[in-house]
Amino acid sequence: MSKAALYMFYQCLNVECNPGVLIAGSLAPGIVDTDMQLELRSSSEEKLPVREKFQQFHEQRQLASTEKVSQFIASILLETNDHDFSAKEWRFEG
Numbered sequence: 001m002s003k004a005a006l007y008m009f010y011q012c013l014n015v016e017c018n019p020g021v022l023i024a025g026s027l028a029p030g031i032v033d034t035d036m037q038l039e040l041r042s043s044s045e046e047k048l049p050v051r052e053k054f055q056q057f058h059e060q061r062q063l064a065s066t067e068k069v070s071q072f073i074a075s076i077l078l079e080t081n082d083h084d085f086s087a088k089e090w091r092f093e094g
Helices: 001-017 037-044 051-059 066-079 082-087
Strands: 026-028 089-091
Touching: 001 026, 026 037
Parallel strands: 026 089
Antiparallel strands: none
């Protein structure tokens, strides 16, 4: 729900704020291989019933590296003009 709320907040900012004052963008990095992912995979099935799902993401190499995601974010922030930046949600496709 928090991701959906942030996306709606991004949309509201772009509708309600003057582009000369505020430019909002939205970026979806996908599933990133972070310490949080490691913690989720290390949890017990009892504590986290969907643990197996996170384990499968790791085993099937579906997690993006933090390095690649940070390069993607940097390229969006540094190489995109204001209009394009705010016009869509940017999705990391790995």
